[in-house]
Amino acid sequence: MAKGPFSLAAADVERLIRLLAKLPGLGPRSARRVALHLIQQKETVMRPLAEALADAAEAVGVCSRCGNIDTADPCEICADPRRDPASICVVEQVGDLWALERASAFRGRYHVLGGVLSALDGVTPEDLNIETLIPRAAEADVTEIILATNATVDGQTTAHYLTERLEGCGVTITRLARGVPVGGELDYLDDGTLITAFASRKGV
Amino acid sequence: MAKGPFSLAAADVERLIRLLAKLPGLGPRSARRVALHLIQQKETVMRPLAEALADAAEAVGVCSRCGNIDTADPCEICADPRRDPASICVVEQVGDLWALERASAFRGRYHVLGGVLSALDGVTPEDLNIETLIPRAAEADVTEIILATNATVDGQTTAHYLTERLEGCGVTITRLARGVPVGGELDYLDDGTLITAFASRKGV
16 A cells, blocks of 8 residues: 555545645645544535535636636626726736725726736737727727736836836826835834835825 | 525525535635535536545444544554554544654554543543544553654643553553754744753754
8 A cells, every 4th residue: 555645545535635636725745634523514604615616616716808807707896887987907817806995005907917917927919909999098088097916026017017018108107106004013023025115205 | 585595596596605614624615615616617526526525434433443534444543563562653633644644753653532631622531532542552562652742831731641551551651742843943942842942952
C-alpha cells in the first residue's frame, strides 16, 4: 500500500481532499481538516455544500457587459435603472467589485478587467476585458471612468495603460485617493503611503 | 437591497459563500475568495468538487468496529489481515489516525474515540466511543492498548479514565513517549516538555 501525502483508505475521501487542497488558502493539512468536518456532518454540511456547488455551477455566469458574476446577463447591477449610468468604475477582479458594493462606496456601474497587466506573468492587454471597455466609455451617457485598480505596481501600470487607451473618449478619468487609511496609525504605515499622504494633504 | 456580510447580487453565490464560511479555517473573506475561484474555474474545479462531495457523502461511513471513516464497514484497516491483531491504538479523532498512518508509525489496529472528555464542553464518557472499546480490549488476540490521546489536559484526563476502565481486561496499557520532538530546538520548547524530557532521559 504505497501512500502519498493525501493517501488514505477510501479513494472517495482521497479525491475530495485532493480537490479541496487546490482551493486558495487551503493546503493538504487544512484540506484534511475540512474533509473530516464535512464527512462528520454529512447531512447538515456536506450534502448542502455539494448541492450549492452544483446549483451555482449551473446558474452562475459572467455578465457580457461588465464582467461581473451573476445568474442573469446583463447582471443585476448593469440592469438596475437606479444605478447612475454616468460613471463606470474599473476594477481588477469581481472580489474588488464585491468589496466596493459591501461598502456601498459607489452607485454607478462597474467594469471588471479580470486581472492586471503583468510583464512577469505574461498578461497582455488582450488577456484582459479591455476591448469592451472602450465602446462603453464612448457611450453618450458616460461622463466619468474611475480607475479603481489596486495600488500595486501592476495595478498602476494597468491604470496608466487604460488612461492612454481612453484618451479621446471624451470622459473624465479619475482614480481613487491615496493616503492614510481610516483607522490607520502613522507608526505602522509604509514610507510610500506617508509620502503620498503628505504630498496630497488638504486644507481643513 | 439590504446587504448582509455575504450579500451579493446572486442568491446562489450567496448561499455557496455562506456554506463555505462555516468550514473550519475559513471565514467570510476566505469563503468569498474560494467561491470566486470556484466560479471562475467552473468546469475544472467547481463541478469536480461538487461531484466529489456528493460521491463521498454517498459512499463514506463510519466503521462500526473502530470508528474510522471508510467506504467499507468494517474499514480497510480493521479488515486487513496483515495488521497486527495484538495491539489497538486509541486516538481522539480520525485525523489522528490519518497522521499515524501517514507516518507509518503503527501496524496494529485503531480505536477512534470521537473526542475527549471535557468538563468545560460537557463531554462525558457516554458521548465518546468508549463502550465498544472495552469488549475489543477483552478479545483473546489483544495484548496491548496504546493510549495515543493528545498530550493536552483533556487528552490526559481521557487517557487516565480509559486506564481505569481497562483495568481487569488483562492487557498491557501504554502511552506515547514524551520528550523533545525530532528536529526540535531546546530554546523554543515549553517548560513542560523540557521538564518531561529531563525526567524521562535515557542512557546512550
